[in-house]
Structure formats: C-alpha cells, structure tokens
Amino acid sequence: MADKVPGKAWVVVFAGTAINLTLGILYAWSVWTKQLINVPKAGQLITEGPAAGWTYLTNAQAATPFSLCVIIFALLMIPGGRIQDKLGPKVGAITGGLFLALGCIIAGLSKSYGGLVFGFGVLGGIGMGIGYAAPTPAALKWFGPHMRGLVAGLVVSGYGGAALYISPLAAYLIKSGGVTYSWIFMGIFFAVVVIVAGSLLAWPEPGYVPPAAPVKAGAAPAKAAGTIIDWVPSEAAKTWQLYALIFLFIGTTQSGLMIIANAAPILKKAAKGSEFLMTNAWILPSFGGLVNACGRIGTGKYSDILGRDNAYTINCLVSAGALLLLPLIIASGNIFLLFVFVGIAYWQYGGGLALMPSYTADFFGPKNLGTNYGLVFLGWGGGFWMTKLAGTIRDVTGSLTWAFIISACFLVLSVIVCRFTKRPMHVGTGEVR
Amino acid sequence: MTIDNSWPVPFILAPNTLAVDAVVSFCVSVLLAVMINAEAQAFASTFLGDSRKDAKDRFHFNAFLHVDILGTICYLVGGFGWPRTMEIDASKFKRPRLYMVITRLAGPMANLLLAGIGGSIVTFMNVMEWEPRVFLMVIGVNVTTAVYHLLPIPPLAMGSLVTELMPPDNVRARSLFRLLGPYLVVALTLMDRITHQGLISPYFDPIIKAVYAYFRTL
Numbered sequence: 337m338a339d340k341v342p343g344k345a346w347v348v349v350f351a352g353t354a355i356n357l358t359l360g361i362l363y364a365w366s367v368w369t370k371q372l373i374n375v376p377k378a379g380q381l382i383t384e385g386p387a388a389g390w391t392y393l394t395n396a397q398a399a400t401p402f403s404l405c406v407i408i409f410a411l412l413m414i415p416g417g418r419i420q421d422k423l424g425p426k427v428g429a430i431t432g433g434l435f436l437a438l439g440c441i442i443a444g445l446s447k448s449y450g451g452l453v454f455g456f457g458v459l460g461g462i463g464m465g466i467g468y469a470a471p472t473p474a475a476l477k478w479f480g481p482h483m484r485g486l487v488a489g490l491v492v493s494g495y496g497g498a499a500l501y502i503s504p505l506a507a508y509l510i511k512s513g514g515v516t517y518s519w520i521f522m523g524i525f526f527a528v529v530v531i532v533a534g535s536l537l538a539w540p541e542p543g544y545v546p547p548a549a550p551v552k553a554g555a556a557p558a559k560a561a562g563t564i565i566d567w568v569p570s571e572a573a574k575t576w577q578l579y580a581l582i583f584l585f586i587g588t589t590q591s592g593l594m595i596i597a598n599a600a601p602i603l604k605k606a607a608k609g610s611e612f613l614m615t616n617a618w619i620l621p622s623f624g625g626l627v628n629a630c631g632r633i634g635t636g637k638y639s640d641i642l643g644r645d646n647a648y649t650i651n652c653l654v655s656a657g658a659l660l661l662l663p664l665i666i667a668s669g670n671i672f673l674l675f676v677f678v679g680i681a682y683w684q685y686g687g688g689l690a691l692m693p694s695y696t697a698d699f700f701g702p703k704n705l706g707t708n709y710g711l712v713f714l715g716w717g718g719g720f721w722m723t724k725l726a727g728t729i730r731d732v733t734g735s736l737t738w739a740f741i742i743s744a745c746f747l748v749l750s751v752i753v754c755r756f757t758k759r760p761m762h763v764g765t766g767e768v769r
Numbered sequence: 770m771t772i773d774n775s776w777p778v779p780f781i782l783a784p785n786t787l788a789v790d791a792v793v794s795f796c797v798s799v800l801l802a803v804m805i806n807a808e809a810q811a812f813a814s815t816f817l818g819d820s821r822k823d824a825k826d827r828f829h830f831n832a833f834l835h836v837d838i839l840g841t842i843c844y845l846v847g848g849f850g851w852p853r854t855m856e857i858d859a860s861k862f863k864r865p866r867l868y869m870v871i872t873r874l875a876g877p878m879a880n881l882l883l884a885g886i887g888g889s890i891v892t893f894m895n896v897m898e899w900e901p902r903v904f905l906m907v908i909g910v911n912v913t914t915a916v917y918h919l920l921p922i923p924p925l926a927m928g929s930l931v932t933e934l935m936p937p938d939n940v941r942a943r944s945l946f947r948l949l950g951p952y953l954v955v956a957l958t959l960m961d962r963i964t965h966q967g968l969i970s971p972y973f974d975p976i977i978k979a980v981y982a983y984f985r986t987l
Contacts, residue, residue: 395900396900396902397790398900399899399900399901399902399903400790400794400900400902400903401790403900403901403902403903403904404790404793404794404797404903407797407801407903407904407907408797411797411800411801411804411832414829414830414831415829415830415831415832415833418829418831449789449790450789450790453789453790453793454789454793457793458793569828569829570821570827570828573812573815573828574815574820593893597893601898707829707830710830711828711830718886721885721886721889722889723889723892723893725889727892727895
C-alpha cells in the first residue's frame, strides 16, 4: 500500500473540475435569452444588434430549451453512470462533452428556436447527463475514505463555479461577435477542453489500494471508514440505508431551495435600494455561484476531518437556525443579513451535493458509485416538495413563517435520521463491523 | 402566468400540435413516465418478496431499456402507454394474486407521484418567475398514463386485476388475454383516433383534466 496519493490522482481531480466547468453552461442560459426575448415582437426576424438573423422569442419559448436540458440531464444521469462504470471515464466524459459541443454549434448555426430546443435542450442535456456522471466517481477511486469529501467537493465545485465565468464570457462573446458567434465559439472551446481534460481522466490500475489516512500514535481511528465491498445497485436498493440517504438528500435540498426561492427575490428587491449593487449587478448571481462552489469544497473538506455525520449535522443545524430567524430578517430588510442568510442556504445546498457522493461511496463502495449515486440523486427531485408546500402555506396563513418552521423541523429530523444511519453490512460476504 | 402557454391535456400528437418544442417535451415526458412506471413495479415486487440478486431488467433506471414497442406506439397514437412488461415471479409472494395486482398498480401510482413532484417544481418555477411549460407536459403525460391504466386490459395495470380474477386453472385463456391485450389497446386507441367516435376518451379525458388541474394549480 502506497503512503502517498500518486500525482496522477490529482491530475484526474483537476481534469474532472475542468470538465464540470464546461458542463455548467446551464447557468449562463439567461445571457443568451436576454438577447432574444421580446414578447410583443415574438416570431419576427431580428434585423439589428448582436442577435441579427435570429427571431424574437416569448418568455415561454425561452424557458423551454432550459427545462428540457434539465430533465434530459436528470434522465440520462443513471445511464451515464453505467457508461462510466462499464467503459471508463474517458469515454463518458469525452462523449458527453462532444454532445454538448455539437449542441452548441448546432444551436448557433440554426439561428432558430428549433435549433435551440434540439441543440441546447436535447444534445446539451444528453451531453451533461453523460458527462456529469464521469469525473466524480473516477476521481474518488484514487482516494481513501479520509479524502473523499474534499475530492468530491473539488470536482463538483466546477459545476457551480461555471456560473462565475461562463456568464461574463458569453456576454463578452455576444458583444464582440454576436449570438451565433458566441455559440460556435463555446462549442469549439468545450470540445477542446473535454478532449484534453477527458483524456487525462483514468481509473487506477487494478489492484490499486488508495493510501489510508496517516495514523498518528494514539490518534483515534479514521472517522470516515467506508465499506471495502462493492455493492451492486440491486443490492443497495434493498437496504434501508439507501432510502435513508435519499431522505438525507431531500433534507438538504428542500431547505436550500426554500431559502433561495424565497429570500433571493427579496434580496433582489432590497438591492434596488443600494446604488453599489445596482451598478455592479453581476454580484448577485456570482455571489450564489461562488458560495455554492465554496460550500461544496468546504463541506467536503471538513467532512473528511469530522466525519460525514458531523458535517451533515453542522450544515443542517446552522440552516435550521437560519430558517427560524429568516422571517425576522426578511421583515428587517437588512441587505447584509439577507446576503449572509442566502449564503448559508447556498453553502448547505452545495455542501449536500458534495456530501452525498462521499456518503454513497462510504456505504456502497466505489466500484458502482456511478449508478448507486444516481439512485441517491432521486432525493434531489424530492426536495422540490417543500417549495410547493410553502406556497400552500402562504395561501392559507398569509405568511411563510410556518413554512420556514416546518422546513427547519424537517432539517432537524434529517439530522436525527443521519445520526441513526450506519452503513449497511454486506450479507453475501459476511462483512462485519 | 396564463394557461394559454401550456399544451393541451391529454396531449396527443396531431397535425396541429406538431411543433418542435411540443414533440420534444412530449418524448422526454414519455421516457420519464415509462421509466418511473417500470421501476415502481420493480420496487413493489422486490418489496413484496420477489427480490432478485442480479436481475438485469430492474433498478437500472435507464428509460431506453424500459421502452416497449407497442406501448410506445400507443403513446404516439393516444398519448398513453406502458413500459416493457417486467418479469415478476408471483410464486414468491405470500399472496400471489393480490400482490401481483398491487405490484402492477404501483406503476400508475408512481406516475401520479411524479406528477406531484412536477407540480411542486411548477410551483417553484412560478415563484422564481420562470416558465414551467415543459414540466406541465411532464405532469400531463404522467396523469394521462396513470388514468389510462384504469382500462381493464393487460398490460395496463387494471388489466392484471382481470387476469388474476380469471379462473386459475385456465392457463391458456389467461396467456392468450395477456398476449392479445396490447394489440387490443392499440386497436381501440386507433379506432378512437380514426373514427373520431370517442370509444374511451369521452370517459377518461374529463378525469385526466380534473387530476391535471389539481396538480398544476395547487
């Protein structure tokens, strides 16, 4: 067993981050639609400006390729995980990236709504689904359980971090060369990045044992001890722990989305009173992206040191506190505090996305992580229930206070579930703790 | 947001609905509906006793492997359909006939669940002032699928109730019914479409519209 992680492992991690940085193009969608939306003129040809040659879109049309992209992304994530489990991460990442690149180029060349639906919605969604599943599991295979949190955080931070650079880059390209030019440029740029970064992704050689945590004399044993057995998805689906993980995922997602959905519009309104924020409008979206990305890395890092359960507990309890105070903060309209609270939500939402793959790897082993994590990811879909319930509560009681309280209780419940959930023991091989 | 932006429910492919965004949204929604329907059956049968170690047709969550040819034709013709029939060993169940029906019914129940998730996403998007029309299509297709599974012809879920209630010793009749069922459903739907004389749709469409309205406006 080697003492140190080979340099190749870190290359894989950063190649994975680079790939996710390209896939995060989803976050920049509004930069393009801003050029194209014009409800009264919808359907007419645009004759001047950067979008000349395109036709104006309605709001509904502008949202359609984006929604399609998200759904196809989710639909293909599990088959994408299988591609990476079977054929390796190079195939997965490069295929995914090339689908996305091709989609961007088609969207650019078509100059039409149909082209956006097919190029960005369908091909882009396919590309993201296949590509997103590749880098994280590949990088995790190189590291022992004590490093998983940090590594998963670094890789998935690329997706959140993409919000930071793609919007300005796309805005610049549209200004300098027009809408069509920006799509084609992005397509070629993505193709180059994924081919280079994708070919750097690799699995360790068979028989590779990731280095264990350095054991100091008298130190407590590593807290994040994981299984050494690789569970197949159908076995994992039969353990109650899988459903507990899905529940934990719902817990982190619901509160994060809840605060973001309700505090972000209020923040936007409050920002209108501040001259500084109005002149620097980019701060609001970038803030969310940055904190989201930092939350992924930060939570990953301290989950390695403190253990996943403790990291989850800290994130959730802080969020629960934030939720209980949120009605007061909204009433006060203090911009600084609103920033802090929205930041907490983004941090814990991003942190959940970094914690869950590591949890899944600890529970069910790294080999089938692609598919197993796909199952756990279903919990992300469940998180939307809370915003729905919040709407109902607002209609009945006239305020969101009770929705925040219920959401906070749900978080505390998730923490309790988390404290009681220990990784399952594999029956077939007689694994014992 | 006004209702004008959304698509007709139940959505049926016809010359007047053949816009690129509508067709793509419909196909994606169908894949989602088929996947969730099949995996719910897998889950229910596993839960009720028929657990399999290395089953290839369960828990892969790959929509394309769940697609059934006739079921898909039915989606294209009538806006509803079914996934490839999942192999279930009823002899492993404690109460084979009852549990078999429950397992098949898990499919449409899951479609309703997905419609509910879609509904909460729509609410969320309305809060954020985003256009939720693709998710409205997801709700519509799932509700349509769930309601049409009330038709008592296999492979639709209620069809399994009829099959299980048939005399158990008459194996031939049951397998014949199962074999011909899909063709019968497709034929009925085609008749409905070609003749414009509603055979099934006048009874089912109001239910679908009511359930859809519930999920989209809550």
